Amino acid sequence: xxxxxxxxxxxxxxxxxxxxxxxxxxxxxxxxxxxxxxxxxxxxxxxxxxxxxxxxxxxxxxxxxxxxxxxxxxxxxxxxxxxxxxxxxxxxxxxxxxxxxxxxxxxxxxxxxxxxxxxxxxxxxxxxxxxxxxxxxxxxxxxxxxxxxxxxxxxxxxxxxxxxxxxxxxxxxxxxxxxxxxxxxxxxxxxxxxxxxxxxxxxxxxxxxxxxxxxxxxxxxxxxxxxxxxxxxxxxxxxxxxxxxxxxxxxxxxxxxxxxxxxxxxxxxxxxxxxxxxxxxxxxxxx
Amino acid sequence: xxxxxxxxxxxxxxxxxxxxxxxxxxxxxxxxxxxxxxxxxxxxxxxxxxxxxxxxxxxxxxxxxxxxxxxxxxxxxxxxxxxxxxxxxxxxxxxxxxxxxxxxxxxxxxxxxxxxxxxxxxxxxxxxxxxxxxxxxxxxxxxxxxxxxxxxxxxxxxxxxxxxxxxxxxxxxxxxxxxxxxxxxxxxxxxxxxxxxxxxxxxxxxxxxxxxxxxxxxxxxxxxxxxxxxxxxxxxxxxxxxxxxxxxxxxxxxxxxxxxxxxxxxxxxxxxxxxxxxxxxxxxxxxxxxxxxxxxxxxxxxxxxxxxxxxxxxxxxxxxxxxxxxxxxxxxxxxxxxxxxxxxxxxxxxxxxxxxxxxxxxxxxxxxxxxxxxxxxxxxxxxxxxxxxxxxxxxxxx
Numbered sequence: 001x002x003x004x005x006x007x008x009x010x011x012x013x014x015x016x017x018x019x020x021x022x023x024x025x026x027x028x029x030x031x032x033x034x035x036x037x038x039x040x041x042x043x044x045x046x047x048x049x050x051x052x053x054x055x056x057x058x059x060x061x062x063x064x065x066x067x068x069x070x071x072x073x074x075x076x077x078x079x080x081x082x083x084x085x086x087x088x089x090x091x092x093x094x095x096x097x098x099x100x101x102x103x104x105x106x107x108x109x110x111x112x113x114x115x116x117x118x119x120x121x122x123x124x125x126x127x128x129x130x131x132x133x134x135x136x137x138x139x140x141x142x143x144x145x146x147x148x149x150x151x152x153x154x155x156x157x158x159x160x161x162x163x164x165x166x167x168x169x170x171x172x173x174x175x176x177x178x179x180x181x182x183x184x185x186x187x188x189x190x191x192x193x194x195x196x197x198x199x200x201x202x203x204x205x206x207x208x209x210x211x212x213x214x215x216x217x218x219x220x221x222x223x224x225x226x227x228x229x230x231x232x233x234x235x236x237x238x239x240x241x242x243x244x245x246x247x248x249x250x251x252x253x254x255x256x257x258x259x260x261x262x263x264x265x266x267x268x269x270x271x272x273x274x275x276x277x278x279x280x281x282x283x284x285x286x287x
Numbered sequence: 288x289x290x291x292x293x294x295x296x297x298x299x300x301x302x303x304x305x306x307x308x309x310x311x312x313x314x315x316x317x318x319x320x321x322x323x324x325x326x327x328x329x330x331x332x333x334x335x336x337x338x339x340x341x342x343x344x345x346x347x348x349x350x351x352x353x354x355x356x357x358x359x360x361x362x363x364x365x366x367x368x369x370x371x372x373x374x375x376x377x378x379x380x381x382x383x384x385x386x387x388x389x390x391x392x393x394x395x396x397x398x399x400x401x402x403x404x405x406x407x408x409x410x411x412x413x414x415x416x417x418x419x420x421x422x423x424x425x426x427x428x429x430x431x432x433x434x435x436x437x438x439x440x441x442x443x444x445x446x447x448x449x450x451x452x453x454x455x456x457x458x459x460x461x462x463x464x465x466x467x468x469x470x471x472x473x474x475x476x477x478x479x480x481x482x483x484x485x486x487x488x489x490x491x492x493x494x495x496x497x498x499x500x501x502x503x504x505x506x507x508x509x510x511x512x513x514x515x516x517x518x519x520x521x522x523x524x525x526x527x528x529x530x531x532x533x534x535x536x537x538x539x540x541x542x543x544x545x546x547x548x549x550x551x552x553x554x555x556x557x558x559x560x561x562x563x564x565x566x567x568x569x570x571x572x573x574x575x576x577x578x579x580x581x582x583x584x585x586x587x588x589x590x591x592x593x594x595x596x597x598x599x600x601x602x603x604x605x606x607x608x609x610x611x612x613x614x615x616x617x618x619x620x621x622x623x624x625x626x627x628x629x630x631x632x633x634x635x636x637x638x639x640x641x642x643x644x645x646x647x648x649x650x651x652x653x654x655x656x657x658x659x660x661x662x663x664x665x666x667x668x669x670x671x672x673x674x675x676x677x678x679x680x681x682x683x684x685x
Contacts, residue, residue, distance in 0.1 A: 005526035012518045117340035118385055120539045129550065134525050136551045211515035212543055214342075255519035256526075259508055261482070263519075 005256045008135045013252020014245060015141045018148040019206050021244020023221050024228035025152060025237055026199030032235030033172040033192040036086060036097040042222030043108035044197050048074065048204025049213045050112070053121050063123050063209050067147060070205035071198045078197025082190040090189065112215045122212035144206040151202055152241055155195070159237075168192050172235075227271045233281030242283060328366065331375040331615070333358075333605070334404030335433075336394045336419070338411060341386025342513060346538045346562065346594045347411035350434050352587050353598025354379060354408060357606075359586070367606050370613035377602070384410055388418035395422040405615060406431075408601050411594060412537060413437030413455070413485030414512075420448045429617055429624070433601035434594060438488040441639075441647035447617075449624050449638050451601050453651040455485050456492035459533050461653050462559035463497050465672040466531055469683050473557065475505045477529040479520050479544070480561070481536020482509035489561060493533060505529050514540055517547045525553060535560030556684045559655070600633035657681055 023045055030038045051073055052066035061069070085100045127139025159165035170178040171188040179185050204218065228247050232239025247267060254263050274281060335354070338347035358377045361367060367375040380402055384390040391410055398404050399422070407423055409416045409432035416435025420443075423430040429447040432440075436452040466473055476497050480486040487509070497504055505527035508520060524532060532548070532555045535541035541560045548558065591599075604627065609615065611623035628650070629636045637650035655672040659679060669679035 003526075005522040008525065009519060009522045012522065016516075117344070118342075119340050119344045120342060122543075131552065134522070138550055212539065213515065214513075217515075252519070255523070260510065260519045261508075 003256070004134055006253065009252040009256050010249060011135055011137065011252070012141075013248045013250070013255075015137070015145050015248070016210075016251065017245040017248020018145045019203055019210075019244075020221070020224055020228055020248050021241040022148040022151060022206070023200060023203035024225040024232070024240040024244050025155065026196040026203070027222075027225045028229045028232070028235055028237055028240040029155075029199065030193055030196035031229070032237065033168060033196075034086075034090060034097075034189050035094060035235075036090070036101065036193075037094065038193075038196065039098060039102040039222075040081065040104035040108060041101075041200055041225060042218035042220075043105050043112065043215075044074065044077070044200040044218065045204035045207070045221050046213065046215050046218035047077070047108065047112065048201030049208035049217065050116055050121070050215065051201065052205040052208045053123055053213075056123050057121075063125055063205075064143065064147070067202060067205040067209075070201045071151075074198035074201030075194040077201070078194035079190045081197065082193035086193060087186065087190070109215065116215045118214050118216055120212045120214050123208055125209055140209050144210060147206055148203070151199065152237075155199070155237065158195075164188075164191070168195075224267070227267050229281075230271055230274050231281055233283045236281065236283050239281050239283035243281070246282075326372050326374055328374045328376060329615075331367065331377045331406065331609075332380050332402070332404040333377055333406050333408060333602075334380045334395075334398035334402060335408040336384035336391055336398075336410045336415070337381050338386040338415070339383035341384075342539055343386040343410075343412045343415070343537065346592070347386070347434070349592045349594035350411045350598035351381065353591065353595035353600075354433070354602055355598075356586060356595070357599045357602030361602070361606065367609050369609065369615075373615075375609060375615070380404055384415060386412070386415070388414060391415045391418040392422055395419045396426075399423070399426045399428055406605060406620075408598075408605070409433050409435055411435075412483075413440060413488075414483050416440055417484060420445055423447060429621055431601045431604055431624075433597045435485070436488075437485045438492075438647070439484055442644050444643050445646055447621060447646070449604070449646040450648040451597060451604060451633075451636060451651070453634075453648055453653055455488035457653055458489040458561060459493035459559060460496050461672060462533055462655055463493065463500060463502070465655055465681060466557045466559070467500060467502075468674075469681055470530075470556065473530040474501075474503055475527065475529040476502045476531045476533060477506035477524045477527060477555070478504055478508075478534050479506060479517075479524065479532065480509055480534035481512055481514075481540050483512050483536060486534070486536040486561060490534065497533075510536075510540070512536070512540070515543055517544045518551070520544075521547055521551050521553060524548075524555070525551065529555055531555055531557035531559070533559040535562065537562050596633050600631050600636070603631055603633075604629065604636055655681075 027038055027041050030036055048070045051070040052063050055061035055066040055069055056063050081104055085104050086097060089096045089100050125140055127143060129139060130137040159169055167183045168188045168191065170183055171185045175185050224247060228243035229240055231246060232243030251263055254266055337351040338344045358379055361377050365374065382394045384394055398407065407428055407430040409419050409430055411434030413435040416432045417437065417440040420430065420440055424445050424447060431449045431451060433451055435450065436455040438454045438456045441450050441454065478490055478494055480490045494504060494507060506523050510520060535544055541562055545560060607627060607629055608620050608623040612619035624638060625640055627636060627638065634652060635650040639645060639647040639649045654670050654676055656668040657671045658666050659669045659682060661667050671677050671679060671681035
């Protein structure tokens with residue numbers, strides 16, 4: 001295959017990698033803070049897609065305002081899910097919390113399939129494009145990257161610069177010690193779950209501005225998020241962002257040399273290889 | 288913005304010759320019962336599944352609308368009148384298969400065993416048709432397939448499955464002929480198709496045909512059903528600089544593929560996609576089509592698509608078989624279907640009697656439509672191939 005495809009493919013992949021990283025950030029934040037593997041991550045991404053879609057198609061709300069609304073809904077939804085499904089099993093084994101979030105997954109998919117059906121939807125939005133030779137950067141993709149970077153930066157600012165963010169990190173590092181310092185750990189865990197869910201819904205909302213989707217589309221991005229999180233280091237937000245970029249870049253570049261259908265195979269080989277050879281991921285777990 | 292004229296050539300599965308001949312079968316305008324005979328009116332329950340949700344829902348709905356329109360038309364003229372005086376009033380019984388094969392298998396079993404429907408029509412799309420065909424064959428039932436073009440399904444030696452659509456192997460071969468007629472200097476072609484059974488069978492015929500015509504197939508790759516990001520394929524296509532792109536699959540993926548090809552300003556001079564380019568205006572095929580079009584527009588407030596016409600045609604084929612058989616006895620109807628050589632608004636319909644390919648469509652031909660701007664500046668579909676049925680010459684990007 002001609003190397004002429006390399007540059008546009010790499011750019012496309014990297015740009016998508018930012019959104020993948022954002023989705024993985026939500027998953028890894030929840031794991032990093034409370035050691036819960038959130039199996040409702042995929043349906044929540046899909047809910048983000050539908051939040052933007054409904055606001056846009058039914059109320060004429062600009063899709064990017066819809067992204068903000070999706071994030072806010074995600075925050076509240078995440079806090080609700082925490083208190084309904086996670087809080088009472090937070091001290092149980094990881095398998096128990098895994099099953100708790102899996103049940104949330106089934107409930108969301110079940111109800112949302114009845115409401116939205118599995119029919120494909122899309123948001124028709126045209127922001128123009130930058131073109132140079134074989135490279136075309138669509139405006140929608142550019143905005144998605146910008147939003148992903150802004151959200152990631154805001155998250156870092158929140159976690160490292162605010163008292164509440166520092167409290168979340170304290171709970172993540174040592175919950176008992178944080179409680180001894182007067183931090184309401186239950187509140188922080190709920191907030192962390194809410195933020196993780198908001199990140200997932202934000203990534204879903206951004207993906208909805210790029211591609212068509214169904215209520216089942218979140219599953220693909222959930223699987224990608226797991227690969228990214230393991231690659232970057234479980235519980236490590238920086239690792240999730242870097243992992244997202246690596247997976248996005250690989251997706252782009254590999255398609256130049258391999259049939260596109262082989263890309264997921266390579267991704268899962270990487271997933272297994274990292275688990276076997278470097279289980280802490282590229283940047284180490286829970287940094 | 289540099290104006291690329293995007294030539295989505297679709298395969299409107301409409302009978303090109305039929306339109307010229309006006310060979311419409313008028314529903315219900317058939318055999319009359321003798322005055323002395325006692326008329327017995329019976330319901331004829333026709334079962335099928337429709338993809339009211341899922342990937343096939345847009346096109347499947349069109350097919351269902353077509354079937355329903357046929358039912359309405361037959362009902363309006365007093366039903367299907369058999370020679371023995373029986374009048375059959377068709378009624379449909381259908382469920383949502385969610386565009387899933389497992390649902391199709393469960394629901395066709397239910398239609399046969401629980402609902403005890405009299406006849407079966409197929410779901411829309413080859414994958415679902417294949418799933419339904421296995422069930423109907425196992426149960427020894429007849430099924431007319433309205434929305435399945437896959438060759439492989441019809442090469443299983445099925446005894447009771449009859450295909451209305453032209454087989455997939457015919458789909459893109461004509462597009463290659465058209466392309467080379469328009470510009471014999473075209474040398475490089477990219478083939479990118481959905482990896483479902485229908486599209487695979489189309490490409491399995493088109494790829495060697497392209498090579499036999501001296502074309503260089505510079506990209507040949509399939510994409511998964513449900514693909515939404517075509518950029519990896521488009522980057523490969525751009526790097527290979529083909530003169531033409533052919534492929535696609537169904538409505539959702541094909542529409543997205545076409546949109547992303549446009550967004551990336553791909554320089555191909557000729558693009559032929561399966562199914563997806565939005566529904567052709569049925570009026571293009573003349574008076575025969577007008578008969579259906581007027582009713583369809585009145586009922587659904589939209590133009591019929593080729594899926595709608597396929598659904599209607601499937602009903603007409605069943606009607607003709609019932610009339611010829613003069614009975615609802617499955618064996619007699621099967622014998623009538625085997626003998627059918629029918630010219631409809633939809634085109635010619637005749638089934639293979641070979642044991643291995645029994646029921647496969649052997650007479651139906653393809654036409655190709657292109658979206659072109661009219662003198663009023665509005666886009667409309669024009670039949671561009673074959674030339675003797677063309678309503679406008681095909682246009683290539685300069």
